Amino acid sequence: MKVSGIVATRINRLPKGYVFTYVDVSDDVEMKEAVIKALNRLAQSGKITKLAKGKYYKPESTVFGSLAPDRAQVVKDLLEDNGKITGYLTGYSIYNQLGLSTQLGISEKLTT
Numbered sequence: 001m002k003v004s005g006i007v008a009t010r011i012n013r014l015p016k017g018y019v020f021t022y023v024d025v026s027d028d029v030e031m032k033e034a035v036i037k038a039l040n041r042l043a044q045s046g047k048i049t050k051l052a053k054g055k056y057y058k059p060e061s062t063v064f065g066s067l068a069p070d071r072a073q074v075v076k077d078l079l080e081d082n083g084k085i086t087g088y089l090t091g092y093s094i095y096n097q098l099g100l101s102t103q104l105g106i107s108e109k110l111t112t
Helices: 003-013 029-045 092-098 106-111
Strands: 049-052 055-057 060-062 065-067
Touching: 003 029, 029 049, 029 055
Parallel strands: none
Antiparallel strands: 049 055, 060 065
């Protein structure tokens, strides 16, 4: 099977909104460049969305458009190190999510 077929099959198995890199798609070091190229082609076609350099996610489509991934998914590589939790999310947005506050952060005031 071609690299693009392998990449497409593995991405189809991932849940929507899951943030992944080329390492999550293929462990083979020899195919690294081909996997990255296949991911970029899938992003250009719209099947996946590029979040940042080397980070992609499968968007969830709704009647209002595609949804961005959860904040915890975006920063998960910063919060964990080899499966051990090294940090956590905090701030007004998390307090709002837990129902502890009704204040808005600066970025939320600008976007609403």
